[in-house]
Every structure is written in C-alpha cells, then in structure tokens.
Amino acid sequence: MTQESQTTQAPPVTPEARIPGATAPGPAPAAPPVGIREAEVDGIRTVLAAGSGPVTAGLFFRVGVADETLATTGITHLVEHLALHRHGLSDLHYNGATSATYTLFHVTGTPAEVTTYLNGVCAALRDLPLERLETEREILRTESAGRSRGPNHQLPLWRYGAQGYGLGSYTEHGPWHLTADAVRDWARTRFTRDNAVLWITSDTVPEGLDLTLPSGPPHPLPAPVSILPVTPAYIRGDSGGVVVDGIVRRSSAATLFAEVLSRALFVDLRQKGGYSYVADADYSPRDNDFAAITAYADALPQKQDAVVGGLIDTLARLRAGSIEQSELDAARAKYLKQYDTPDLAAAQLPSYALNLLTGHRNLTPDEQRAELAAVTLDDLREVAREMHSSALLQVPGRGADWAGFTEAPQWSPEAPPAPGTRHPSLEGDSTVLTVSPDAVTLTTPSGQVVVRYDACAALLVHPDGGHHLTGLDGFQIRVEPTLYKGLTPARTAVIGASVPPAAVIHMPPRAPDRIPRPDGGGTPRRLRSEPVGPARKALIWLAGLATALWALIATVATSQELDAPEPDPATIVIIWLLIAAPLGAFLGLRRKRG
Known part of the structure; x- marks a missing residue:
C-alpha cells in the first residue's frame, strides 16, 4: 500500500517497478555500477547519476506502515504530512509517499528548487509543525475515508493479521489519539540520518543543501509473521473479481514469471474466454529475501465461476510446466529493452538507493542482463510451484476446495472459554460473550472467536461503553453493553484495565444512531427512538392492512380505467393519490419504530 500525501503531484517514483535487476541477495558490492557515484551529505548516504532534463531527487527513510x-x-x-505542510501551494513537482517499508520525499525541478525542498523537509522533521496536529488528523481521517482500495486489499490482513505487513489492510487508527509527544518521538527516532538514503539525478550535489538530522540506529526490515496455518488457502470476497497472491523468493526468474503469468491470463481469460476485461499479474518485493506475485481478473456476476476456474487452470498449467519458450523469450525481451533506456544509471537510482537503505545487494547492469539471460523454463516452473504452495486466493461466491485450496480460518481454535462472567446476547441465548481475566470469548452456534488481552493489537473504547477488540491474528470482537445481558460498566472496565495501555484507543462519542441495539433478528440495529408496545404494534398492523387494501382497490380501479374506450390519465393519478394517506401513515409508524 502506498499512501500519497495531498500536495502538488509529481510523477510517481516506484522503485519496485524499476528495472528488475538488483534482486539477488548477498553482500553489497565494493563499488557502485558505472554511472552511479556514492557520496555523503550531512551524514546521509547519497547516490548520484547524471540525467537529462530537470533534476529529480528522493530522500528515503527506512520506516513504513x-x-x-x-x-x-x-x-x-502523519509525520510525512507535517513535514510537507510548510511547502504549501507551489508549481514545484513534489510529493511524499508512505509504503509498507519506507517513506519517500521526492521532487523534480532546478538544482535550487531541489535544494529548497529537501532543506525544508529536513527542517520540518527536526522541528515538526505540531500546531498543525489537529488539522492534519482531520485531513488524514478524510483521506482515509475517501481512499479507494485495490481488489487485493484484504489479502495482507488474512495472511499476516493485524501486525507488520498486514497493517496496510486496516484503517489508520493513530490519527484518532496520537499525542504530540508520540509523533515527535517517532520522527526523532525513525527519521534520522543513519536511517536514510538520498538519491539525486545529477553528477554533483546541489549547493546549499542542509540535511541536518538527528543520529539514530538504522532500522532493519520488519520480520514477516504469517497467520495462515495451511496454504494454498482461500477466502471469500466481494463479487467483481478474483485475486490471488503468493510469496516467492526474490529473483530474476520470479520477475519474468510474473510477466509470463500476466500474458497467459490475458490470453486465457480475455482473448480466448471473453470472461474478463482486466487480467494481469504483478511482482512486488516484500523484503530483502521474498516478493509477492499478485494476479487479478475482473468478472461480471454471471461469469465469476468461469473466471475462478480459468485463473486456477492457468496457474495449474504453468505449474505443470506447460510454458512455451516463446512466452519466456517475450517476457525476457520486454525487460532487456529497459537496459536501452537513455540515462540508465539515473533511471536505476531509486531502486539502487532503496537497496542500500534495506541492505539488499545491488547488481550492475551487466549482472542484471546475465541473470535475465540465464532464466530457463525450469526456473519459471519452479516459481509457479512456489507461488502455488504459498497462495492465498480471494474468490466471490462459492469456495475453492475443489481446486485443492483450504479455506482460511474463520474462527479461533476450539477451546472452552476461560472462567469468567457469561453474557448471553439479547438477540438469542445461543450467542454468549464471556469476559475472563485474560481474554474475551464470543461463542456462537457456528464457532467461537477469542481475543486475548496480551495479544490484543488494538482496543477501541467508546464513551458509551462499547469496547472493540482486534487480536494480532486479525480476529475482532465488538463488546457492546446494548447487545448483551448483564454487561455492566464494571465488566467492561475489566477489559480496558487488562489490555496493554499502548493498544488502547479512546474514541470520540458516537452519535446515538450509531450505537447498536438488539433487533431480535440476529443483527445489530441502530437506536430506536421509543419502545414498541402492544397497542403500537396493533396500530402498525392495522395501518399495514389498510395500505394493502387500498393498494388492491387502486390496482383494480386502474385496470378498469385502462380498459375503458378512452382512458383518462387524470383519473388514474387521482386513484393513486388516494393511497398516499394510508401509505404515509404506515411508513410514519414504521419510521417511529426505528
């Protein structure tokens, strides 16, 4: 996930999408490739390469979601937004981006404009404009509410849970409660000169740069933690498309396989089957050792089953080794063409700098070409098998057990709830919430969910007594006093006191109609304005009967008028206006009911 700040837009800089070399793990080379020069600016590692046109520069920090x-x-x-605030409106092409593992500030302009921008970013990081904190909170919440999510936004959550690489699937909770001290400390310890790399498409460092930042240790990439007990696995998603990802070792073979897969899906699902309009695949490094290959195909509701079957069949074909040499050659030719790019060294700077930042080995262009040339059909088949073995598939509608995929866990492992107070649901005694000294358990006829306090990723506390827990494994429990018997403030206080303080988020008051109420139908309902007594129920029933009678009379009268030699439209309108009174009364009573 990449979150773009709302400032003057520059052309996106996506180092993962650059030329696919620099993918082999190992120690850093003794010297940079031809055309790239390493330097140091105010203690920040810097790489330079001359390019034509305006100067583009980027300042990477090894910190992300x-x-x-x-x-x-x-x-x-939030730190990224604050660091860019003082630039305001400008014709300068600049932006900031926060990804899973890095934050990037980038700019394109004259050497003087680049200097002014980078100096301003570092000055703001040294002294964040925290008087803007409340305003930026609101901006981030608005941005989050309006952000469109890609078709694969659920997959990280199901693979990693509410931690690490899974956090990109979640709404940003920090802007609701983070203090100025917390934000300042995050900038002071993460946005440091030892945790940064600067790149500039110039053969010299622009004059006047002042990138003074505090010192601090470089931060290693976060270690991934998978919560999937078995793969390949599947989850059920919304209608509209099918998406699958798999985790593979970073390599040139994996880069080429993603291109082969993309072409195969386009041919099988669009050109031959006519099932999809978009059918594509993508390769994206996750950390220094592994990358994700993601495939997606859209579908109309009536074609969803065909798209699921077609995508799985394409993956199975490649895994079985049914890959033509021409498919590999076409993918290889596409990437080899990129080495004919003018100003190749400058074009490779973002990926080169990012590898320096994370400690990943950089290859020279000759080494990159050699790796691409060495990829064989057997290498592609091995990547296909590796992708399948770790695959997580999101399908609309029915599952994918028939294809050898196991449904991802929908419930916590079965175990008796720990001793505690039991609170049956007001919507039926078959659902019980148990508040124990070490966990909250929700038991339903279909299964149970457990969130332990010591493994609680976040607890949202509402002033009305609602407590929403999310475990590190991604499971959630909504503890609402309005939905369970005997759930007193004393019992919910046990939850708030037991969850680690760092995980507790105190939310603002909810509007009354946002507080769930029992409906008797098994689902939460918004607040009712008044209880429904026997007399009111009878009145609602009579109004409904009167409405039905009037509708029947109106239908018969309309039919007779239409059969007349010369139907009168005015008469038909009057007939249906007569139904407005009982219909309005009935709807009014239903509205008062809630």
Whole structure:
C-alpha cells in the first residue's frame, strides 16, 4: 500500500517497478555500477547519476506502515504530512509517499528548487509543525475515508493479521489519539540520518543543501509473521473479481514469471474466454529475501465461476510446466529493452538507493542482463510451484476446495472459554460473550472467536461503553453493553484495565444512531427512538392492512380505467393519490419504530 500525501503531484517514483535487476541477495558490492557515484551529505548516504532534463531527487527513510502497530497505524503518514505542510501551494513537482517499508520525499525541478525542498523537509522533521496536529488528523481521517482500495486489499490482513505487513489492510487508527509527544518521538527516532538514503539525478550535489538530522540506529526490515496455518488457502470476497497472491523468493526468474503469468491470463481469460476485461499479474518485493506475485481478473456476476476456474487452470498449467519458450523469450525481451533506456544509471537510482537503505545487494547492469539471460523454463516452473504452495486466493461466491485450496480460518481454535462472567446476547441465548481475566470469548452456534488481552493489537473504547477488540491474528470482537445481558460498566472496565495501555484507543462519542441495539433478528440495529408496545404494534398492523387494501382497490380501479374506450390519465393519478394517506401513515409508524 502506498499512501500519497495531498500536495502538488509529481510523477510517481516506484522503485519496485524499476528495472528488475538488483534482486539477488548477498553482500553489497565494493563499488557502485558505472554511472552511479556514492557520496555523503550531512551524514546521509547519497547516490548520484547524471540525467537529462530537470533534476529529480528522493530522500528515503527506512520506516513504513509495517513498522507500526495497529494502535499507531498512520503515525508515519502523519509525520510525512507535517513535514510537507510548510511547502504549501507551489508549481514545484513534489510529493511524499508512505509504503509498507519506507517513506519517500521526492521532487523534480532546478538544482535550487531541489535544494529548497529537501532543506525544508529536513527542517520540518527536526522541528515538526505540531500546531498543525489537529488539522492534519482531520485531513488524514478524510483521506482515509475517501481512499479507494485495490481488489487485493484484504489479502495482507488474512495472511499476516493485524501486525507488520498486514497493517496496510486496516484503517489508520493513530490519527484518532496520537499525542504530540508520540509523533515527535517517532520522527526523532525513525527519521534520522543513519536511517536514510538520498538519491539525486545529477553528477554533483546541489549547493546549499542542509540535511541536518538527528543520529539514530538504522532500522532493519520488519520480520514477516504469517497467520495462515495451511496454504494454498482461500477466502471469500466481494463479487467483481478474483485475486490471488503468493510469496516467492526474490529473483530474476520470479520477475519474468510474473510477466509470463500476466500474458497467459490475458490470453486465457480475455482473448480466448471473453470472461474478463482486466487480467494481469504483478511482482512486488516484500523484503530483502521474498516478493509477492499478485494476479487479478475482473468478472461480471454471471461469469465469476468461469473466471475462478480459468485463473486456477492457468496457474495449474504453468505449474505443470506447460510454458512455451516463446512466452519466456517475450517476457525476457520486454525487460532487456529497459537496459536501452537513455540515462540508465539515473533511471536505476531509486531502486539502487532503496537497496542500500534495506541492505539488499545491488547488481550492475551487466549482472542484471546475465541473470535475465540465464532464466530457463525450469526456473519459471519452479516459481509457479512456489507461488502455488504459498497462495492465498480471494474468490466471490462459492469456495475453492475443489481446486485443492483450504479455506482460511474463520474462527479461533476450539477451546472452552476461560472462567469468567457469561453474557448471553439479547438477540438469542445461543450467542454468549464471556469476559475472563485474560481474554474475551464470543461463542456462537457456528464457532467461537477469542481475543486475548496480551495479544490484543488494538482496543477501541467508546464513551458509551462499547469496547472493540482486534487480536494480532486479525480476529475482532465488538463488546457492546446494548447487545448483551448483564454487561455492566464494571465488566467492561475489566477489559480496558487488562489490555496493554499502548493498544488502547479512546474514541470520540458516537452519535446515538450509531450505537447498536438488539433487533431480535440476529443483527445489530441502530437506536430506536421509543419502545414498541402492544397497542403500537396493533396500530402498525392495522395501518399495514389498510395500505394493502387500498393498494388492491387502486390496482383494480386502474385496470378498469385502462380498459375503458378512452382512458383518462387524470383519473388514474387521482386513484393513486388516494393511497398516499394510508401509505404515509404506515411508513410514519414504521419510521417511529426505528
């Protein structure tokens, strides 16, 4: 996930999408490739390469969403916004981006404009404009509410849970409660000169740069933690498309396989089957050792089953080794063409700098070409098998057990709830909430969910008594006093006192109609304005009967008028206006009911 700040837009800089070299793990080379020069500016590692046209520069920091917790999600994004605030409106092409593992400030302009921008960013990081904190909170909440999510936004949550690389699937909770001290401390310890790399498309460092930042240790990439007990696995998603990702070792073979898969899906699902309009695949590094290959195909509701089957069949074909040499050659030719790019060294700077930042080995262009040339059909088949073995598939409608995929866990492992107070649901005694000294358990006829306090990623506390828990494994329990018997403030206080303070988020008051109420139908309902007594129920029933009678009379009268030799439209309108009174009374009574 990349979150773009709302400032003057520059052309996106996406180092993962650059030329696919620099993918082999190992120690850093003794010298940079030809055309790239290393330097140091105010203690920040810097790489330079001359390019034509305006100067483009980027300042990477090794901190991103995956370094946060669920309770602090958005803190890096908040620092990014604050660091860019003082630039205001400008014709300068600049921006900031927060990804899973890095934050990038980038700019394109004259050497003087680049200097002014970078100096301003570092000055703001040294002394954040925290008087803007409340305003930026609101901006981030608005941005989050309006952000469109990609078709695969659920997959990280189901693979990693509410931690690390899974946090990109969640709403940013940090802007609701983070203090000025917390934000200042995050900037002071993460946005440091030892945790940064600067790149500039110039053969010299622009004059006047002042990138003074505090010192601090470099931060390693977060270690991934998978919560999937079995793969390949599947989850059920919304209608509209099918998406699958798999975790593979970073390599040139994996880069080429993603391109082969993309072309195969386009041919199978669009050109031959006519099932999809979009059918594509993408390769994206996750950390220094592994990358994600993601495939997606859209579908109309009536074609969803065909798209699911077609995508799985394409993956199975590649895994079985049914890949033509021409498919590999076409993918390889596409990437080799990129090495004919003018100003190749400058084009590779973002990926080169990012590898320096994370400690990943950089390859020279000759080494990159050699790796691409060495990829064989057997290498692609091995990547296909590796992707399948770790695959997580999101399907609309029915499952994918028939294809050998196991449904991802929908419930916590079965175990008797720990001793505690039992609170049956007001919507039926078959659902019980148990508040124990070490966990909350929700038991339903279908299964149970458990969130332990010591494994609680975030607890949202509402002033009306609602407590919403999310476990590190992604499971959630909504503890609402309005939905369970005997759930007193004393019992919910046990939850708030037992969850680690760093995970607790105190939310603002909810509007009365946002507080759930029992409906008797098994689902929460918004607040009723008044109880429904026997007399009112009878009145509602009579109004409904009167409405039905009037509708029947109106239908018969309309039919007779239409059969007349010369139907009168005015008469038909009058007939249906007569039904407005009982219909309005009935709807009014239903509205008062809630």
